[in-house]
Amino acid sequence: xxxxxxxxxxxxxxxxxxxxxxxxxxxxxxxxxxxxxxxxxxxxxxxxxxxxxxxxxxxxxxxxxxxxxxxxxxxxxxxxxxxxxxxxxxxxxxxxxxxxxxxxxxxxxxxxxxxxxxxxxxxxxxxxxxxxxxxxxxxxxxxxxxxxxxxxxxxxxxxxxxxxxxxxxxxxxxxxxxxxxxxxxxxxxxxxxxxxxxxxxxxxxxxxxxxxxxxxxxxxxxxxxxxxxxxxxxxxxxxxxxxxxxxxxxxxxxxxxxxxxxxxxxxxxxxxxxxxxxxxxxxxxxxxxxxxxxxxxxxxxxxxxxxxxxxxxxxxxxxxxxxxxxxxxxxxxxxxx
Ligand SMILES: Nc1ncnc2c1ncn2[C@@H]1O[C@H](COP(=O)(O)OP(=O)(O)OP(=O)(O)O)[C@@H](O)[C@H]1O
Ligand SMILES: [Mg+2]
Numbered sequence: 001x002x003x004x005x006x007x008x009x010x011x012x013x014x015x016x017x018x019x020x021x022x023x024x025x026x027x028x029x030x031x032x033x034x035x036x037x038x039x040x041x042x043x044x045x046x047x048x049x050x051x052x053x054x055x056x057x058x059x060x061x062x063x064x065x066x067x068x069x070x071x072x073x074x075x076x077x078x079x080x081x082x083x084x085x086x087x088x089x090x091x092x093x094x095x096x097x098x099x100x101x102x103x104x105x106x107x108x109x110x111x112x113x114x115x116x117x118x119x120x121x122x123x124x125x126x127x128x129x130x131x132x133x134x135x136x137x138x139x140x141x142x143x144x145x146x147x148x149x150x151x152x153x154x155x156x157x158x159x160x161x162x163x164x165x166x167x168x169x170x171x172x173x174x175x176x177x178x179x180x181x182x183x184x185x186x187x188x189x190x191x192x193x194x195x196x197x198x199x200x201x202x203x204x205x206x207x208x209x210x211x212x213x214x215x216x217x218x219x220x221x222x223x224x225x226x227x228x229x230x231x232x233x234x235x236x237x238x239x240x241x242x243x244x245x246x247x248x249x250x251x252x253x254x255x256x257x258x259x260x261x262x263x264x265x266x267x268x269x270x271x272x273x274x275x276x277x278x279x280x281x282x283x284x285x286x287x288x289x290x291x292x293x294x295x296x297x298x299x300x301x302x303x304x305x306x307x308x309x310x311x312x313x314x315x316x317x318x319x320x321x322x323x324x325x326x327x328x329x330x331x332x333x334x335x336x337x
Contacts, residue, residue: 021058021059021092022059022060022094022226023055023056023057023080023091023194023226023228024055024092025054025079025089025090025091025092026054027053027088028050028052028053028076028079028086028091029052029086029087029088030050030076030079030084030086030087031046031047032047033046049072051072051250051251055245057228060220060224060226061242061243062226062227062240063228064229064231064237064243064245065077065245066230066234066246067246068248068273069232071249072247072250073198073247074198077115077196077228077230080093080113080196080228081196085100094193111137112190112193113192114192115195116180116183116197117183119203120171120176120179120180120182120183121179124171124182126170126172127170129167129170130157130166130167131150131154133186134156134157135149135152136186137186138152138153150167152189156185159188160182160184160219162182176205176208180201180208180212183200184212184216188219191223193225194226195227197227200231201231202232213236213239227240234262234277235277241258243256243257244257246265246269248267248269253270254267254269275290276290276291
């Protein structure tokens, strides 16, 4: 029987003229070892977190990355940012192959690729003053010192909508939205080309979300920034993205320009995802047929003692017999619990 997800997938890299492309990911694979044992830890399997992913982000544009929890979005982002080594494949940034570069070789690239995280509070050291936190990139890359650093930090604070006089305050003295602005200011400090936003507004109130999204849009316009924007909320992704990639079990199920994907999704998982999104208009909401995906199979594991392996095999047989969107065999593996 043909695999419905595989046949619907449009995972090919979108065509972009070489000079217009800031990021290109080619057949990226990231496996994490599963270790077991007592004193001597042995590798007994692999988590296939990212499995043969290719994508492209044109300069000055936003690629929205959506997908269910555990589908590999953050892992992909960390591979692109060079924070973790990749198992295979390539990451091309601004025409340079930055795959698995050494620390020293990666240093100049780090200035150009920054990240903003979901929980601004846990990514800010509570015992350090905000001025020092935002000034860290200047200190690490030795680009400004003393009074000049303070001036630049206060300029950044103003640019992201914070009061520069709050330079000496601690993160706890700011609201959630303000803390995310601190994260944005820190990411912006070295004038990066690419900002990877990993669920940057998921923890915020809806009204605050809109303010932070508008700030990111303003900054993109002013500084020509390119964003890889990860989110669960399809409306947020639609609002910010030029193109969208839908991740499913470590792979890109469907990718392309935003409007066609929202208007006529081709991948069964995208269809299910869109059917679950809340609609503001009650008539649209009533007309919408919600697709409930059956429980997903456990991921294939190479762990010999993984009780889930046999269960997975049984479920795969059942899935293969049904025509459900989850009938595609899993590429990825969860560590045994
Ligand atoms: N350091 C690690 N070691 C082992 N497994 C990992 C590691 N980091 C991530 N994984 C596994 O890789 C898979 C993908 O995780 P990832 O965090 O990338 O998902 P995600 O799509 O970002 O999920 P979420 O939407 O919940 O943030 C998961 O099964 C996760 O358990
Ligand atoms: Mg994540």
